[in-house]
Amino acid sequence: MLKILAARFQQGFRTIGFPDKPPTIPDRLRGLPVIRPDQCRQSCQLCADVCPTGAIIPGVNGQKLQIDLGRCLFCGACAEVCQTGAVSFSNDPRLAVRQREDLVVGGSGIKLAKELDCKMFGRSIQFRQVSAGGCNGCEVDINVLTTVVFDLSRFGIKIVASPRHSDGLLITGPVTSNMKSATLDTYEAVPTPRLVVAVGTCAISGGIFRDHAEQNNGATELLPVDLFIPGCPPHPITILDGLLRLIGKIKEP
Numbered sequence: 001m002l003k004i005l006a007a008r009f010q011q012g013f014r015t016i017g018f019p020d021k022p023p024t025i026p027d028r029l030r031g032l033p034v035i036r037p038d039q040c041r042q043s044c045q046l047c048a049d050v051c052p053t054g055a056i057i058p059g060v061n062g063q064k065l066q067i068d069l070g071r072c073l074f075c076g077a078c079a080e081v082c083q084t085g086a087v088s089f090s091n092d093p094r095l096a097v098r099q100r101e102d103l104v105v106g107g108s109g110i111k112l113a114k115e116l117d118c119k120m121f122g123r124s125i126q127f128r129q130v131s132a133g134g135c136n137g138c139e140v141d142i143n144v145l146t147t148v149v150f151d152l153s154r155f156g157i158k159i160v161a162s163p164r165h166s167d168g169l170l171i172t173g174p175v176t177s178n179m180k181s182a183t184l185d186t187y188e189a190v191p192t193p194r195l196v197v198a199v200g201t202c203a204i205s206g207g208i209f210r211d212h213a214e215q216n217n218g219a220t221e222l223l224p225v226d227l228f229i230p231g232c233p234p235h236p237i238t239i240l241d242g243l244l245r246l247i248g249k250i251k252e253p
């Protein structure tokens, strides 16, 4: 017992101060893209050619260069290949939005998620996690939110075992054919009003598996998604930031 107490004393308080204090994010994290359409050479399309998921909307035919974060894998290939610096990545992890179209970003940044209109979820919210063919990357980053470092439950947010005890779903993965009916049945088992959060690029658009015959391009076309959290996988702070915005515990841009 004394050893346990000594270890606790030595380790101190491990939970991060986010959202009251800014999180510590490594410089190498690829977060919100920085797009400079005025520096785009327009005709080269090197970024669009190298993108594995068709996430780049090239600056041609009078259109400005944009990236669809709902398809982006944050692999960084577009930034590496761009010879004019028109595409680069910041380490800003704030990426969650309420509308699918808000994930298409250009030179003016991103329109981050706003609070739910329904106040019912303000004080406590429970989610059932559905891994609908995910690779376990997004699932791990959700799971890590329940550890002492992030301590998700201090915000009244919990992951529960049964959809009947939950207020909504956290869906990961492209929703494979084998998981489609399980995902829809789990959604039906959640009492109304219910939420759907698509976590990760696969759940938003199918990601690297997009248009493959054995999946459904994510949850977006199957269910009414209330929050889109892009990333492959999203950083835990990206997920936490999105959930806190959804329930109104982060309001500023």
Ligand code: SF4
Binding pocket: 047, 050, 051, 052, 053, 054, 055, 056, 067, 071, 072, 073, 074, 075, 076, 077, 078, 079
């Ligand atoms: S970082 Fe995103 S937009 Fe750029 S090449 Fe990779 S997947 Fe495509």
